[in-house]
Amino acid sequence: MQYPKPLARLIGELSKLPGIGTKSAQRLAFHILSMSDEDALSLADSITDAKKNMRFCSICGNLTDSDPCAICSDKTRRRDQICVVESPQDVIAMEKIREYNGLYHVLNGVISPMDGIGPEDLNMRQLIVRLQNSDVKEVIVATNPTMEGEATAMYIARLIKPAGIRVTRIAHGLPVGGDLEYADEVTLLKAVEGRVDM
Amino acid sequence: MQYPKPLARLIGELSKLPGIGTKSAQRLAFHILSMSDEDALSLADSITDAKKNMRFCSICGNLTDSDPCAICSDKTRRRDQICVVESPQDVIAMEKIREYNGLYHVLNGVISPMDGIGPEDLNMRQLIVRLQNSDVKEVIVATNPTMEGEATAMYIARLIKPAGIRVTRIAHGLPVGGDLEYADEVTLLKAVEGRVDM
Numbered sequence A, B: 001m002q003y004p005k006p007l008a009r010l011i012g013e014l015s016k017l018p019g020i021g022t023k024s025a026q027r028l029a030f031h032i033l034s035m036s037d038e039d040a041l042s043l044a045d046s047i048t049d050a051k052k053n054m055r056f057c058s059i060c061g062n063l064t065d066s067d068p069c070a071i072c073s074d075k076t077r078r079r080d081q082i083c084v085v086e087s088p089q090d091v092i093a094m095e096k097i098r099e100y101n102g103l104y105h106v107l108n109g110v111i112s113p114m115d116g117i118g119p120e121d122l123n124m125r126q127l128i129v130r131l132q133n134s135d136v137k138e139v140i141v142a143t144n145p146t147m148e149g150e151a152t153a154m155y156i157a158r159l160i161k162p163a164g165i166r167v168t169r170i171a172h173g174l175p176v177g178g179d180l181e182y183a184d185e186v187t188l189l190k191a192v193e194g195r196v197d198m
Helices: A005-015 A022-034 A037-053 A088-096 A125-131 A147-163 A185-193 B005-015 B022-034 B037-053 B088-096 B125-131 B147-163 B185-193
Strands: A081-085 A103-106 A138-141 A166-169 B081-085 B103-106 B138-141 B166-169
Touching (some): A005 A022, A022 B088, A037 B005, A037 B037, A081 A088, A125 A147, A147 A166, B022 B037, B088 B103, B103 B125
Parallel strands (some): A081 A103, B081 B138, B138 B166
């Protein structure tokens, strides 16, 4: 038996989302049909609205509804530190630690030769432009500790260091609450290499 | 740090969906923002469209985009059997076995005193109306094998049997490919009680 067309289309659209298989899409679709008209239309509208009003900050590349973004235009933040991250989600993660008070630069991707993504496909050139004639004294590279993230970090360091700006990388090591016994060797090696005096 | 408003709203709407927590909602929201305008609007439109064009069949209570639904108006189906199920999803499940060729009646719920849901909150009265002056010879009760499903089945049987219509219940037992060792006692008991001659 085939689903009625509008339902089949809804299931199809939902199953395109990441982590949503056919079964989940069916469950979500039936749930949406059981929602009040108001709630369902509000869901649809929130998608259209976000898509229409969210854009990339022309300075840092972060997702924002105003340009420049709230962080770039926040006068209380330090302007001599820029933290380079892969994605807007990483900015959220960094902000959660409530310790970093500098600016950000969002690459919106990572160098990945396997996927054919080079520096020119990222928000990289804008980073160099920002650093010219600026007060930036330190660039903290907070790309993910993956192969691509490391390669991107190396690339950024090689690009920026000659300009005399300090480039740092966030530390690798054991997660707090972690267990030596279950740590992979590379992480443990990095933790030993990065040991600090007590 | 707060999300920009349109993004916060999208995350909020998505996290209202069943099985979607805050983390998943964030991931989905960022994915939606990374989709092409066309794809995102198509997703939003499929929600609005499904909500607008899907309704309950006035005969059987199934979800449909035409009234009566495709099954009720299918002249090739037997009109002397009605299978009573809890939800439109159950109709899909029944149709998948490609064996049942009768009609359906969708209750759109189940009797559940704990949740304050009685027969009058379900598509129950319409079932009685359908059975009057009809050719229906058998009502197959295929509500879920849960406490509520069983109670609903009992209620239906007591309601219909006096009219001289045969009321049957789908069998309980071990799932095909299942394992006696891991079956719960109630299922195993039902399987023994429902044993058939070989």
